[in-house]
Amino acid sequence: MLADPSPPAAAIDPEPPPLAPIPYVVRSVTTETPDTVTLTIRPSATRRIATPRPGQFNMLYAFGVGESAISVSRATPEGELVHTVRRVGKVTNALAALTPGDTVGVRGPYGRGWPIAEARGGDVVVIAGGLGLPPLRPAVYAILSQRESFGRVEVIYGARSPKDLVYYDEIQTWRRRTDVRFQTTVDAAGRDWYGDVGVVTTRLPDARFDPPKTTAFVCGPEIMMTLSAKALADRGVPRDRIWVSMERNMKCAIGLCGHCQFGPSFVCRDGPVLRFSALEPFLAVKEV
């Protein structure tokens, strides 16, 4: 049999390039910590990205500077997006310097988010470290919006110091809720801090959950996630029900550029949220 060659494609591809950013306009900028800001943005024209699911991320583009992968911390059906950005490099510095009315490019949403439906019927433990809270925030809201579907809900948020806590006002409203237990801890604090002090895992003994029936969502720096996931596993939470959100260098976000590989996974496409059971052998090795 003869295979048919594919028909020649048109010289100009009519589809917008998959890596092309879509212009959004900055509505507001909130300073969270000395090096972190929260941007609220809206589509500036008719084109917009699909509504992200909790745990997904976007590529944010600063004109003439470049792109950075930033998790989505809020997304409204009207197309408004909230991203919290920490100044660490050229692109994030440019993003953090944006002011209301400025244009920012967006493409996305990318990746697999938190498997909230899989957690139904059992207890949920959410552990966030530092800037791990923004990608977990939409997951917490999704759980609270269908609260009766879950058992006990525990949220533990750890940061380096009190000034490194983000969404401080929102944390206070969460703490007042009776249908979720919210613990905050910092690694070290001055006398002006009346909350808990100790690494994030020290709060776990106080959390109430039934380990075999618990799903855990963990996000933060890699060491913090590894320690937290191990502590959860030690408590008896099944390793395949512990989910962590990995972070790696991303250029394309669609599994074509190779940068974000972690073992067999493309973090951009297969993650960022991945099962601890699949990650554990690689987390145990340096520089994978």
Add this chain to the structure above:
Amino acid sequence: MSAAPPPDLVGEIANHPLFAGLDPKLVRSAASTAQEREFAAGDLLAREGTTADTLLLILRGKVALEVGAADRPTLTVQTVGPGEVVGWSWFVPPFRWRFDARAVKPTRAIVLNGPALRETLSRHPAWGFAFLVRFLPLIAERLENTRIQLLDIHAR
């Protein structure tokens, strides 16, 4: 022999995770020289450098373990709550506190007499061993947490 301790104090000690399940005679002995105390927010439970002669079992409230030097602000490195303990300097020569322990909110604790407990444990090595089996993991856990803090896990 000391006077019989108040029964509720014996019960509180026996229910505390550090002593739960240990020989009731050890609990009674520890209780015989113990007292229950309330601390207001801001009160010091221990002061760095002073003689350490107590082991505190926290029943309620929150205690901050603080370290500091003259040239820098005081830093809280850990908070301790109900079910946890403050102090092992009473067990380790030269028996001086290595940090400040300050109540950050109203706190109730059972204060055990360190020298008396030390003597009891040395006179009854089986009790001493059982006690250390409970006590050493607490120290190991503190050490582990200190190491994690050294990793500065939130620094990216």
Add this chain to the structure above:
Amino acid sequence: MVGSGTGGPRTLPREEFPAFFEALRAEGYAIVGPTVRDGAIVYDRLEGVDDLPIGWTDRQEAGRYRLERRSDRALFGYSVGPFTWKKFLFPPRERLFTITRDGPSFSVAPEATDPTRLALLGMRACELAGLEVTDRVFQGGAVADPGYSARRSRILRVAVQCGQAGGTCFCVSMGTGPGVRDGADLVLTEILEPGPHRFLFEARTRAGAGVLARLNAPAAAVADERTAGEIVARTASSMGRSLDTAGVRDLLRETLQHPRWDDVARRCLSCTNCTMVCPTCFCSTQEEVPDLTGATVERWRRWDSCFNLAFTELHGTAVRKSGLSRYRQWLTHKLGTWHDQFGTSGCIGCGRCITWCPVGIDLTAEIAALRVAPASTSKEAPR
């Protein structure tokens, strides 16, 4: 394999090979293929048969490549050179689109791709396998790469079966050659002897048959078909290297802490040569290139390598800082996790990474060494 529509294999005498070039052009193809330049056989535009590496061969060993004169006038008497066909589908540098300031906002202008249809003349069996690998990478996922797909739709794959194996070849181990099985439009076998210098042609697709139909080539003698089979069999039996692929994916997953990685890391220069010559390495990065006014920015994509320190930059530092971790990433990906990602090995056994490694690191030797259990595990730090 060959359908009735092709009319079966044909034989074309060497003297009439220029007619094949004409046939390709008549079918609308520009021709790219092997030619001698800078002391190597590279793939580039060909104007005529004389551009082919007539009478040249390559001698290859780990870290060594030399052109030598052959005793005959073979057109395809070499194995593979430092270039791969990948560059015609996935260029080393490519402008993806242009972004222009538009008031407070911006607009994006897509890039037109070159409409030229290319005949890739001289593809080896392993390189056809490499093409299938990059097809899976660039077209097999949820989002196909538009540039690759557009260029891919315009090529004609003209394979030439290998008449000799290079010193670093191991396509037999990888199951990719030297005989051409799938993936070609036309398959050629160069017959130097016995008898006159000639070529056996087989059309494998309608596009290939279209070219063949333009040639005044008689049906091949059964003896020529048999000779072609013997040539391939002789090449298969003279592979310069072999690689035991049994369970290699699991092996690489289980040996991430093997002391052999320290050993190879002491030799590896992180020069990126292996990734640049590999037919399947696909990693790329993107660059913003603004014009002088800052009003227009071009987005370029260019090849990147997992051996570059900046490749894994995260929060201002590299995840894979050591040369060990970067070599390990390359090899475990190529032969191991590639299976998880794309359902195939990333290695096609062409041997380029061995030949073009300046210190002669040989992945077949590295895999063999990883199969030997370490004498002592004392090097592994207690956890």
